[in-house]
Amino acid sequence: MIHTYGAISMIGGTGFFEVFTLASRKHVHIQPREYVLRWVFAVCICFFCVSFVLANKFSSRVFSSFCCADQWRVPTDADIKSAIANGHYGVAVEDSKAKDAGGMLLYDTASG
DSSP, rough: OOOHHEEEEEEEEHHHHHHHHHHGGGGGGOOHHHHHHHHHHHHHHHHHHHHHHHHHHHHHHHHHHTTTOOOOOOHHHHHHHHHHHOOHHHHHHHHHHHHTOOOOOOEOOOOO
């Protein structure tokens, strides 16, 4: 899920600013062929962003039942002690806050 947000932010942000630039054509000097080509690419960006999100949602539902699902859970005291023992003090603080609030954190990413 984190990967999806990052990818969509990067690709979607590029697409957003491209559309914004093309929509303000009066202030940007672009040749007609380049203008059309950039619109084609902007539409492709939008299409592939939506496709990426849908494929991610579909695959996470399909694979979560038998393989490779992310594991989310509330951190335990053992997790906090392990983080401190390994010198990951920021992780220990984050785990402690999540434990106190009853919030779930990503324990194990999809693997398999």
